[in-house]
Amino acid sequence: MYSVKTGTIATPRPAVPGYGPAAKWLHWLIVLLLLAEYAVAILMPGIGPRTQPGPLIDLHFSLGVVILIVMAVRFGVRVAAPVSLDMPDSPRWERWTALATHRIFYLVLLVVPFLGWASASAHRLPVDVFGIVTLPAIAAPKAHWALVAGDIHKLAMWTALALIGVHAFAALYHHFVRHDTVLLRMLPVRR
Ligand code: HEM
Numbered sequence: 207m208y209s210v211k212t213g214t215i216a217t218p219r220p221a222v223p224g225y226g227p228a229a230k231w232l233h234w235l236i237v238l239l240l241l242a243e244y245a246v247a248i249l250m251p252g253i254g255p256r257t258q259p260g261p262l263i264d265l266h267f268s269l270g271v272v273i274l275i276v277m278a279v280r281f282g283v284r285v286a287a288p289v290s291l292d293m294p295d296s297p298r299w300e301r302w303t304a305l306a307t308h309r310i311f312y313l314v315l316l317v318v319p320f321l322g323w324a325s326a327s328a329h330r331l332p333v334d335v336f337g338i339v340t341l342p343a344i345a346a347p348k349a350h351w352a353l354v355a356g357d358i359h360k361l362a363m364w365t366a367l368a369l370i371g372v373h374a375f376a377a378l379y380h381h382f383v384r385h386d387t388v389l390l391r392m393l394p395v396r397r
């Protein structure tokens with residue numbers, strides 16, 4: 207493109223490869239699953255020494271295991287086809303924060319479910335995934351470390367929800383204020 211102002215021919219910015227269909231669909235599937243999981247977490251009874259298994263607790267465990275599996279698949283897709291950030295007009299700190307947030311999501315959603323599982327085992331609650339398969343206990347009943355793991359699970363998952371809020375806000379800010387393609391390139395309908 208010729209610029210009258212500078213009298214030079216600008217080379218167009220090379221296109222950064224975007225997210226493939228699998229990465230996009232898996233992203234939005236996780237959004238839906240997490241929405242349901244947090245709703246169940248709010249509605250389910252608090253888990254204590256005398257808690258009996260019930261439908262909401264079972265649903266929390268089942269959805270949690272599904273999220274763990276889908277995240278593992280998504281991580282595989284991500285490693286097989288890495289996508290770099292495309293925010294050329296953003297300052298360094300913004301790019302750094304976006305990248306760190308994405309990494310934290312993978313870390314939290316691949317590790318922290320196991321802490322919930324350990325707490326379930328310590329409370330003698332079976333992890334029965336949609337009545338199809340019952341996973342083995344990974345901690346002894348009343349194991350102290352697993353009860354602490356349960357507290358960390360709670361704290362980490364509520365903190366992750368706050369981070370999800372920041373992440374969603376940033377995506378909407380890019381779209382409606384910056385008018386760039388950050389949100390558009392994650393939408394499944396757009397190539
Ligand atoms: C992967 C997504 C998951 C999310 C987002 C999530 C979220 C949460 C949240 C927010 C709480 C706190 C609820 C409250 O404040 O009362 C909680 C508690 C709990 N979750 Fe999860 N969870 C997930 C997966 C799992 C899995 C896979 C299991 C077990 C197999 C599990 C077992 C538990 C248990 C046992 C508690 C109670 C912890 C305690 O009080 O010691 N969670 N979860």
Ligand code: HEM
Pocket residue numbers: 229233236237240241284290291292307308309311312370373374375377378388389390392
């Ligand atoms: C609900 C939980 C959410 C999680 C766990 C999550 C997680 C992630 C992760 C890990 C990435 C990095 C790309 C990848 O490796 O797949 C990403 C990218 C993205 N997310 Fe989310 N996300 C969530 C919700 C949302 C919401 C609600 C929006 C929009 C309002 C959104 C918009 C985006 C956009 C636009 C990108 C692309 C950023 C870029 O690389 O340019 N996400 N998300």
